Amino acid sequence: GSPAKLMNINIQKAVDRLSGGVNIPTISQMNSAKIDYTQFLDFNRYLRREFPKVFNTLESYTINKHSLILKWSGAQPLKKPILLMAHMDVVPIDEQSLDQWTFPPFSGTADEEIIWGRGTMDDKGSLFAIMESVDQLIANGHQPAQTIYIAFGHDEEIGGNEGAKKSAEYFRKNGIDFDFILDEGGGITSGKSFGIEKAVAFVAVSEKGYMTLELVAKGTGGHSSMPGKETTIGILANAITKLQENPLPARLGGATKHMFKAIGAEMKLLPRIIMGNQWLFEGLIERIFSSSPAGSAVIRTTTAPTIISGGIKDNVIPAQAMAMVNFRIIPGDTPESIVDMVREIVDDPRVEIKHPEGQFGRKPAPISDPTSDQFKFLSRNIYDVFPSAVVVPGISPGGTDTKHFLDLSPNIYRFSGIGRTDDSDLKRVHGIDERIGIKAYEKGIQFYIHLIESLGQNQKL
Ligand SMILES: [Zn+2]
Structure with missing residues (x-):
């Protein structure tokens, strides 16, 4: 009108x-x-x-x-x-x-x-x-x-x-x-991160949940003159790298499906076909959205390492290194399911994965x-x-x-x-x-x- x-x-x-x-x-x-x-x-x-x-x-x-x-x-x-x-x-x-x-x-x-x-x-x-x-x-x-x-x-x-x-x-x-x-x-x-030229009036019908996990690598520590093959800091760094290289899965149902539908109607010809046939092209849609931080944030639980600490002296290998990783949880995931996925990705029994004291996360x-x-x-x-x-x-x-x-x-x-x-x-x-x-x-x-x-x-x- x-x-x-x-x-x-x-x-x-x-x-x-x-x-x-x-x-x-x-x-x-x-x-x-x-x-x-x-x-x-x-x-x-x-x-x-x-x-x-x-x-x-x-x-x-x-x-x-x-x-x-x-x-x-x-x-x-x-x-x-x-x-x-x-x-x-x-x-x-x-x-x-x-x-x-x-x-x-x-x-x-x-x-x-x-x-x-x-x-x-x-x-x-x-x-x-x-x-x-x-x-x-x-x-x-x-x-x-x-x-x-x-x-x-x-x-x-x-x-x-x-x-x-x-x-x-x-x-x-x-x-x-x-x-x-x-x-x-x-x-x-702007519609740019959605792949369309028109402006977008984004109405959030849900909001993401929130959870931080603490990752602790423990070892023997010791003097830096004779380090072992692996150190607590190296083990922890490896765990964080794995988490960053393996983003959590995109969730393309629920509110996201409605989002794709609204955007799909506005896309240029080829992408429009893709949007209209979500069942066939989910992988491609996921790639379009995953290519920008803003796009990625609306389709999946995001993974962000925010704190890292370990060691207090330059010639001592610490017996323990710790990191905090913040997750913004999308509907479809839960704090519990994230913990399971993180364990699976890190896949290293030397890295303890736990909730920080008294903080169990919030569902979406x-x-x-x-x-x-x-x-x-x-x-x-x-x-x-x-x-x-x-x-x-x-x-x-x-x-x-x-x-x-x-x-x-x-x-x-x-x-x-x-x-x-x-x-x-x-x-x-x-x-x-x-x-x-x-x-x-x-x-x-x-x-x-x-x-x-x-x-x-x-x-x-
Ligand atoms: Zn505000």
């Missing part, structure tokens, strides 16, 4: 409000003693000050001092509410890269085209886009058809146990569950059905606002706060309407010069407005 008429918004004001939010360094730290919680109190105050209409119209609940739930009552209370999510915390700045930032990371500098700063992409852009959309709709006298809940967590980057998890408990305790949930984790991206999230009415509703809204993109369901390689909400809706989607400026932007999340385009931000706000306005239209009650 033709693109929807999008609402005009005061983008300059919206840019200023986001800049002000980026100014507040709500930094999550692995070591919670280092977290400056006054910044989170400030951030909450800032939202209340900047969006008085929202706080006067919606009910607000502070969860565990720093997280926030908002409730906008809908006109059709019989229909289940929806939940819009985002998070207010950001990752720290790597001090060594500070001088590589074009603008100081928390300055929230905006030029003609771009808003720069930590959190613009992950995830204050979405948080403020939600606030702007509600603010604008209230100004227009709008009341949503369905009740809308909004949940902003304050510790997504360190697992969400103090924020999203507590918010989920609040909903559970009050018997509230959702028609659908929309959080970060997918978005508008269940797959939200990409043929449901709720998914169709979301993709219709995406097509209205981004008519040139292709909606592609798939699996999010990273984790989100929705991991705490898995029992609160069968329809959990991870998608942001704030598109990327170019392919370099993927590296900027958690990296240097994080940024969003002002045009893209405007569209992101319009996306939420359109979504909220569309609630209750052409939907079965």
Whole structure:
């Protein structure tokens, strides 16, 4: 169809409000003693000050001092509410890269085209886009058809146990569950790593699980003047090499099958035949996706050695060497099945393979059905606002706060309407010069407005 008429918004004001939010360094730290919680109190105050209409119209609940739930009552209370999510915390700045930032990371500098700063992409852009959309709709006298809940967590980057998890408990305790949930984790991206020319609107219908394994090679150690044929470090290095040379198998069923179908329809002639005959050409599809890290991450459990240690003195062979390997688990695999496969690949009894103390890994999230009415509703809204993109369901390689909400809706989607400026932007999340385009931000706000306005239209009650 033709693109929807999008609402005009005061983008300059919206840019200023986001800049002000980026100014507040709500930094999550692995070591919670280092977290400056006054910044989170400030951030909450800032939202209340900047969006008085929202706080006067919606009910607000502070969860565990720093997280926030908002409730906008809908006109059709019989229909289940929806939940819009985002998070207010950001990752720290790597001090060594500070001088590589074009603008100081928390300055929230905006030029003609771009808003720069930590959190613009992950995830204050979405948080403020939600606030702007509600603010604008209230100004227009709008009341949503369905009740809308909004949940902003304050510790997504360190697992969400103090924020999203507590918010989920609040909903559970009050018997509230959702028609659908929309959080970060997918978005508008270039189709290149999918092998198509059109932009892709990637909607994650599941997210990968997480597990780290510890590999320990033990031996006798000794003086470096008379080493044996093999050393603990050599044995461990060999095990890691085997793991890297043997990627875990691609899983081409479930959500991935739907992903291939959506992409296949957009591919040039030859690949299109391949996509249409998945049963015949799985090997080839697998090779196309395996050729890029981004493609590989959405079809298989990834293997990433992240820590290695052993030895303390240059003339002593250590009796023990240790490595940590991180796995992002795709639906179809489980923490248990990964351990079995790793044992088989390493195939060396001298290498002990174990879970780090108390960490047994997290299963992947269940797959939200990409043929449901709720998914169709979301993709219709995406097509209205981004008519040139292709909606592609798939699996999010990273984790989100929705991991705490898995029992609160069968329809959990991870998608942001704030598109990327170019392919370099993927590296900027958690990296240097994080940024969003002002045009893209405007569209992101319009996306939420359109979504909220569309609630209750052409939907079965
Ligand atoms: Zn995030």
